[in-house]
Amino acid sequence: MNTSIHTLNQKSPLSASMKRLLLHWYSQKFIYKRNTSELMKTTCDARNRNALSIVALLDVEPALMVGLMDSKTLEFVQTCHAYLISAVLGNALIKEDLYIAEHTSV
Secondary structure, eight states: OHHHHHHHHHHOSSOHHHHHHHHHHHIIIIISOOOHHHHHHHOOSHHHHHHHHHHHGGGSOHHHHTTTSOHHHHHHHHHHHHHHHHHHHHHHHHHHHHHHHHHSOO
16 A cells, blocks of 8 residues: 555645545545445555545544554645545535525525
């Protein structure tokens, strides 16, 4: 896992395709509450497995990840996690704003 993730990091911190994969696997794991082991069986290539692995690491305490991977890989995983958190939180806030706007009188 480490080498593949590092290879992804060499070209671009987060490509548009990686962002899509991260959001897809986040949705499968946390919104549809599917088991990581079962999801891993459905992956079709290394990029999908890497993205799913990164999403699964959201369940791991950040302090524990330090000992699991080298610093470049850790930095990339943290970048992915920050993207996911901002994307999911941003989406939730937009939905909340839309709901409030629809249900309040001006």
